[in-house]
Amino acid sequence: MPVAVLAIKPWARAKSRLEAVAPPERAALVRAMALDTCAALAAAGCRLVLVSDEPGLPAALAEAGLAATVLPDPGGGLNPALRAGAAAAVRDGAQTVLAAVSDLPALDADAVTAVLDRLGPVGRWFVPDRSGVGTSMLLARGTALEPAFEGASAARHAASGALALEAPERARLDVDDETDLARALRHGVGGWTAAWAAARVGAG
Ligand SMILES: Nc1nc2c(ncn2[C@@H]2O[C@H](COP(=O)(O)OP(=O)(O)OP(=O)(O)O)[C@@H](O)[C@H]2O)c(=O)[nH]1
Numbered sequence: 001m002p003v004a005v006l007a008i009k010p011w012a013r014a015k016s017r018l019e020a021v022a023p024p025e026r027a028a029l030v031r032a033m034a035l036d037t038c039a040a041l042a043a044a045g046c047r048l049v050l051v052s053d054e055p056g057l058p059a060a061l062a063e064a065g066l067a068a069t070v071l072p073d074p075g076g077g078l079n080p081a082l083r084a085g086a087a088a089a090v091r092d093g094a095q096t097v098l099a100a101v102s103d104l105p106a107l108d109a110d111a112v113t114a115v116l117d118r119l120g121p122v123g124r125w126f127v128p129d130r131s132g133v134g135t136s137m138l139l140a141r142g143t144a145l146e147p148a149f150e151g152a153s154a155a156r157h158a159a160s161g162a163l164a165l166e167a168p169e170r171a172r173l174d175v176d177d178e179t180d181l182a183r184a185l186r187h188g189v190g191g192w193t194a195a196w197a198a199a200r201v202g203a204g
């Protein structure tokens, strides 16, 4: 069974670039996007390993009916968190590790399956984000993950020997700012993010 490893920043500190969304609303959006990302990965048959110090995460997972192993954040940012999650997954016997950002609200199980179906027997692969600059997913099978996310990570992942995968757009729509959010909403998002958007509209 593939293991999906996600690093999740505490809701209230995440997505500072989404300035157009006021802080309490933004934390709710971060939570919703993380749940939709996790739900899509779980629906595609991935076991979830989450690295996070967000105190509300276990209750949110329970509310969403999602089973996951939650590990404490080792500190040092996204890449150390993903390394810790991947190491734990491999210690538990994982062959295939799929590391993803947790802000992919348009992701669905078919898109995850399309990515997993493109992997070879051994190696590292990445899914560039929609802009082509960043990375939405990094996958490793039979070898170490070696994550180099943040900023212009697509070029770093390519330079490190990972192969770029063609992937459905739903797997590439990470949300960093208001434009990304509007695009994902137009594309269609999972139930948690859709409910967040509906409540926002309802609140005027
Ligand atoms: N556990 C953990 N996850 C992190 C950390 N930093 C970023 N992440 C996660 O990494 C993924 C990509 O994060 P970014 O897009 O850089 O998001 P961000 O730091 O929330 O956004 P900005 O504040 O706008 O830069 C998201 O899933 C974040 O929750 C960290 O220090 N620890």
Ligand SMILES: C=C(OP(=O)(O)O)C(=O)O
Pocket: 078, 101, 129, 133, 134, 135, 136, 148, 149, 150, 151, 152, 153, 154, 176
């Ligand atoms: C984490 C990433 O995205 P960003 O830093 O742009 O949010 C990345 O693309 O590696």
